[in-house]
Amino acid sequence: MAKQIDRLIHEPARLQVVSQLFVIEAADFLFLIRQTGLTFGNLSSHLSKLENAGYVEIKKDFIGKKPHTMVSLTQKGRRAFNAYMKAMKNVFEGLPQ
């Protein structure tokens, strides 16, 4: 059972980030900070882990002269989150009320 739960997504802060990215196409750092309540450093660290796993794509460009980073969930990330939701549903299924 525990093997079915993706620990990378299961961590509360990352779960918040992935949930946010799941319902949109893409967002920048500022938007994610405001929506999740994470600090810049914290968010950056969690996104690096998700990027290394291939769950998120990070694109860097410029708005005027300022650097700007857009983050989106990859297809692999979407599949992983769908599987995570299914696994979590199964965990509690059949429990007495």
Add this chain to the structure above:
Amino acid sequence: MAINLKEIQRQSWEQTSRDGLMEVAVGLVLLAFAVVWLNTALFVPFVAFLPFLSVPVMDRIRKRYTYPRIGRVKVPKQDPKMTVGIFIYAIAALALVATSLYFVFGEGFTTAVWYRSMPMFAGLIMLGAFTYLRSKTGSQRYVAFAVLCVASAFVFSLQDFGASMMANLTAYLSFIGCLFVLIGLATFITFVKRTPIAGAGHG
């Protein structure tokens, strides 16, 4: 920590329209339509070039004022099925207006009555658009906009603004357009004043 995907999605949509620029854009488009109705030769080039003109301008303003304050979010692209839905809704709105007029006027239902009642059709289209936005954002202001559009459409349909076939529709679009531009500008100014620019390094 509760994860409610629908609520997260609703909040994301709500953020995309917080700056009031959508209302300004809608208002300007309605005003432009009002001008175009007066000169039908402009209609086709206007509709063709509208997206090419409005999108980059909106994006430039948002890059300067909105994104540094609340960040940038891209909501999922419109479902292709929705275009069909909009078309069906427009046909249904047209049929509803025609049927209602027929029941009210009976034999007196002439083309003059039809043209005079065109604001009702436009009002129903606006009702559909704002109902959709209300469902996506959960914002009550779209309910107010929908009520405003339908109520004023009804009032404008009862008036006689002149001999021109599109006079009532032009007057209605001018009124609603001006109103949305003013509401949008007021929202935008309030947004800029109340929402500070985020610290450096948050891009």
